[in-house]
Amino acid sequence: MQTFSIAIVPGDGIGREVTHPAFEIARQAAFDDGAKLEEATYDWSSDYFLQHGRMMPSDALDTLRPHAAILLGAVGHPEIPDNVTLNGLLLPIRRTFDQFANVRPAVLYQGVDSPLKGLSPGDVDLVVVRENTEGEYAQAGGFVHEFQEQEVAVQTSVFTRHGVERIIRYAFDLARRRNKKRRVTSITKSNAQGFSMVLWDRVFQQVAAEYGDIETESLLVDAAAMNFVRRPQTFDVVVASNLFGDILSDLSAMVTGSIGLAASANLDPSRRFPSMFEPVHGSAPDIAGKGIANPLAAIFSVAMMLEHLQLPVAAARVDRAVRSVLAEGRARTPDLGGSSSTAEVINAVRTALTEPCA
Secondary structure, X not given: OEEEEEEEEEEOOOHHHHHHHHHHHHHHHHHHOOEEEEEEEOOOOHHHHHHHOOOOOOOHHHHHOOOOEEEEEEOXXXXXXXXXXXXXXXXXXXXXXXXXXXXEEEEOOOOOOOOOOOOOOOOOEEEEEEEOOOEEEEEEEEEEOOOOOOOEEEEEEEOOHHHHHHHHHHHHHHHHHHOOOOEEEEEEOOOOOOOHHHHHHHHHHHHHOOOOOOEEEEEEHHHHHHHHHHOHHHOOEEEEOHHHHHHHHHHHHHHOOOHHHOEEEEEOOOOOOXXXXXXXXXOOXXXXXXXXXXXXXXXXXXXXXXXXXXXXXXXXXXXXXXXXXXXXXXXXXXXXXXXXXXXXXXXXXXXXHHOOOO
C-alpha cells in the first residue's frame, strides 16, 4: 500500500474545527483507493505567536519539507495584525516551496443558489489561476522615517518573465486538461501599470500563440470584476497576478453561493517540494467555536490534495460525496441558508462517501 505523509497545520479559528475532520474523510477515501495517509500535526498558529513571538518555529520549513503535502486550516487572529500572521506562516511556506500556482475553482453546485438571478446549477464552472510567489505580494520595499509625521512607505511589485510565463503556461495547460470551454482569460491593468502589466500582456500573447486550440481574452481587472457578476458563466480558466487573483477568486466564490465552498491548492507543479491545500474562507473569528462553520471548503480542498497525490479515484469519491450532500440539501450550514452544525454536515459527507456510486 502506497503511503503519504501529510503535514496538518490547523491554524486559527474555524481552521481548528474543520481541518482534521476533512483529513479523516480524505484518509478513508485514500484507503479505499489502496493508499494510506499518515498525519503529522503542527500546532503553529496565532496562539503559538502569543506564546513565542513568532507564528512557527525557526526550523518549521525544514520540518515540512519531507511531507508529501500540507493541509492548512486558516491563519488570522483579531489581536494580531494580518501582515504578521500571513508573513509569519502562510507566505513563507508558499515561497520556500515554490508553490507558484494558486488554483481556486468556483462551481455553482446542484442545491446551491447563486445571489445572481438567472443562474442554474452548472452554469458557472471556472477556476482562477493566481500567480502565488511574486507580483504585488513580493514584499519588496520598506519604510523611511517610520512612525513619524513624514513617514514614507515603499511597496514594489516584482514581475519576472520567468514567473509570469510559467503561471500563464500553467493556465493554458489546465484549460486543455479541463476540456470544457477551452478558454483562458488574462487579467491585466496595463493601461495604468505601464511596466509590470505590459510585460504580463506581452508574455500572455506569446504563450497564447503556442496554444492555437485555446480561445483567449484579455480583460482589465475592473472589467473582469464587472463581468464576473454580469456573465460568470462565460469564464473557464482565468489567469491573474497575485493581487488580482486574490480579489477575483473571492468574488467568484460568492457568485457561486458561499466562500464556505471555496477550496484552493498552492501547487509546486514540478513536485520538488510539498504543495499546500487550504480552504479560502480564513479563520472567521466571528463564528469560531460556535460549531456552525461550513466544512465543505476544507473537504473540497482535500479532494484537490488527493488529485495532486495522483489518487484520482479517491479524489473523485470525495468530490462526489460533497456534491451529493449539497444536492440533497438536508445538511447545510447557515452560510448556505440552513441550520445544520459543522458536525452534522461532516457526518452527512461521511455517509455519502460510503454509498455506492450510481
